[in-house]
Amino acid sequence: MKREIIITADGSSTIHIPEWDEQYHSKHGAIQEAYHVFIMHGLYHFISSEGVSESYKTVSEVSILEIGFGTGLNTFITLLETEKLKSNIDYTGVEGYPVLADEINALNYTQTLNAGNRAKLFKAIHNVSWEEKHQICDGFTLIKRKQFFSEIDDTEAYNIIYFDAFGARVQPELWTESVFKIMYKALKTKGILVTYSAKGSVRRAMQAAGFTVERLPGPPGKREMLRACKEA
Ligand SMILES: C[S@@+](CC[C@H](N)C(=O)[O-])C[C@H]1O[C@@H](n2cnc3c(N)ncnc32)[C@H](O)[C@@H]1O
Numbered sequence: 436m437k438r439e440i441i442i443t444a445d446g447s448s449t450i451h452i453p454e455w456d457e458q459y460h461s462k463h464g465a466i467q468e469a470y471h472v473f474i475m476h477g478l479y480h481f482i483s484s485e486g487v488s489e490s491y492k493t494v495s496e497v498s499i500l501e502i503g504f505g506t507g508l509n510t511f512i513t514l515l516e517t518e519k520l521k522s523n524i525d526y527t528g529v530e531g532y533p534v535l536a537d538e539i540n541a542l543n544y545t546q547t548l549n550a551g552n553r554a555k556l557f558k559a560i561h562n563v564s565w566e567e568k569h570q571i572c573d574g575f576t577l578i579k580r581k582q583f584f585s586e587i588d589d590t591e592a593y594n595i596i597y598f599d600a601f602g603a604r605v606q607p608e609l610w611t612e613s614v615f616k617i618m619y620k621a622l623k624t625k626g627i628l629v630t631y632s633a634k635g636s637v638r639r640a641m642q643a644a645g646f647t648v649e650r651l652p653g654p655p656g657k658r659e660m661l662r663a664c665k666e667a
Contacts, residue, residue, distance in 0.1 A: 436452055436454050436455070437452070437453055437454060438450050438451070438452055438534075438538065439451050439453065440538065440541045440542065441458070441462075442543075443458075443460060443461065443462050443463065443464050443465045444462065444463045444464045444467075444655070444656075445463075445464030445465065445466055445467045445547075445655075446543075446547055447460075447464065447465040447466040447467075447508075447543060447544060447547040447548075448465065448541070448542045448543045448544070448547075449461075449462075449465040449506070449508075450505070450506060450534065450538060455601070455605045457601050457602060457604075457605050459505050459506055459508075460506075460508065461631065461654060461655070461656055461657070462656070463654070463655045463656030463657070464654070464655050464656070465508060466508070466512070466544070466547060466548065467654055467655050468631060468654040468655070468657075469508050469509050469512050470512060471653075471654035471655075471660075472597075472629055472630070472631045472653075472654055472660055473509050473512075473513070473597045473599070473629060474512060474513065474516055476629050476651055476660065476662055477595050477597060477627065477629035477662075478497070478499070478513060478516060478595060480627065480629075480662070481497065481594055481595050481626075481627055482497065482520065482522060484625075484627075495521050495522040495523060496522065496523050496525065497522045497523070497524050497525070497594050497595065498524075498525040498526075498527070498592060498593045498594050498595075498623075499513065499524060499525070499526045499527065499593060499594065499595045499596075499597065500527045500529065500587075500589070500592070500593040500595070500596045500597070500621060501526065501527065501528040501529065501596075501597045501599065502529060502584055502596060502597065502598045502599055502600055502618070503529070503530060503584075503599040503600050503601075504528030504529060504530035504533075504579055505530065505534060505599070506534055506538075506539065506542055506544075507528070507534075507539070507557065507560045507561055508542075508544055509597050509599060510526060510528055510560055510577065511544060511548075511550075511556070511557050511560060512548070513526060513575075514526075514553075514556060514560070514571060514572065514575045515548065515550065515553060517572070517573075517574045517575045518573075518574070520574070522574070523574045523575070523576075524574060524575050524576070525576050526575065526576065526577045526578070527577075527578045527579075527580060527593070528577065528578070528579045528580070529580045529582050529584060529587060530579065530580070530581060530582075531581070531582065531583045531584070533565075533581060536561070539561050544557060545557050553572075556571055556572055559571050559572075560577060563577065563579070565579045565580065565581050566578070566579070566580060566581070584600065584609060584614060584617070585614070585617070587617050587618075587621060588617075589620070589621040590620055590621065591620075591621075591622070591623050591624070592621055592622075592623070593621055593622055593623060593626055594622070594623055594625075594626050594627070595626065595627055595628075595629070596618050596621065596622060596626070596627070596628040596629070597629060597630075598618065598628050598629065598630035598632075599630070599631070602632065603632065603634055603636070603637060610632065610634070610636070610637045610640060611640050612640045612643040612644050614640075615628075615640050615641050615643075615644035615646065615663075616644045616645070618644070619644045619645045619646060619665055622665045623665070624665060624666075624667055625664070625665065625666070626664070626665045627662055627663065627664050627665075628641070628646065628662070628663040628664075628665075629660070629661070629662050629663075630660065630661050630663075631653070631654065631657065631660050632660070632661060633650060633653060633657065633658065633659035633660055633661055637661065638650070638661055641661065641663045645665065646663035646664060646665060647663065647664045647666050648661055648662070648663045648664075649661070649662050649663075649664075
């Protein structure tokens with residue numbers, strides 16, 4: 436399918452798929468959405484959560500699975516947060532259709548985020564080989580897996596899932612009970628899944644897979660989003 440780079444409301448770029456009229460991020464602001472949904476309600480919630488045991492806090496290892504590595508924006512902003520945290524982050528990005536080098540070069544994330552000397556780390560995220568673990572910088576390792584979501588077979592491996600698939604309007608098969616069961620199995624107990632979607636059918640599919648689900652205020656342009664927890 437044809438893909439083109441567009442600029443979203445906060446000045447950050449994203450990829451638009453004309454055939455689906457769908458974007459890799461919100462048109463209301465790619466970076467704003469990524470921070471709100473995945474960093475604030477995902478990463479920071481997990482780290483500060485009272486549900487996390489004291490022993491866990493001292494271990495300070497956080498493992499994250501991203502459903503849809505895409506442009507690497509969520510990966511990069513998570514990396515940028517790492518230096519503010521005591522935690523080491525082990526990040527796994529799953530992607531079935533990797534973005535091309537020319538598309539990556541056309542994205543403006545390092546400028547928009549004023550990444551300065553950390554801009555080279557955005558390149559590193561994209562240049563490292565797939566299927567192997569790489570230490571991108573202190574406190575941050577990355578494995579990129581070229582894989583379809585239905586093929587994920589991890590068990591009790593992650594604290595957080597960033598569920599960032601294309602919307603249910605265009606890929607309804609990715610927002611089903613069977614996919615959320617794969618996610619539930621992949622999470623450790625007390626692990627969380629965050630997503631920008633707030634659809635009732637998505638919430639019910641998560642609940643049917645075993646999750647406890649809460650609605651939270653959404654990023655700019657969206658009233659609500661969802662966070663699902665694997666209670667036990
Ligand atoms: C909304 S975009 C992800 C955006 C990404 N998180 C980012 O920060 O750029 C959804 C991603 O899922 C990928 N994808 C779609 N269907 C897939 C499937 N069945 N298995 C694996 N990847 C898939 C797409 O190629 C796309 O990169």
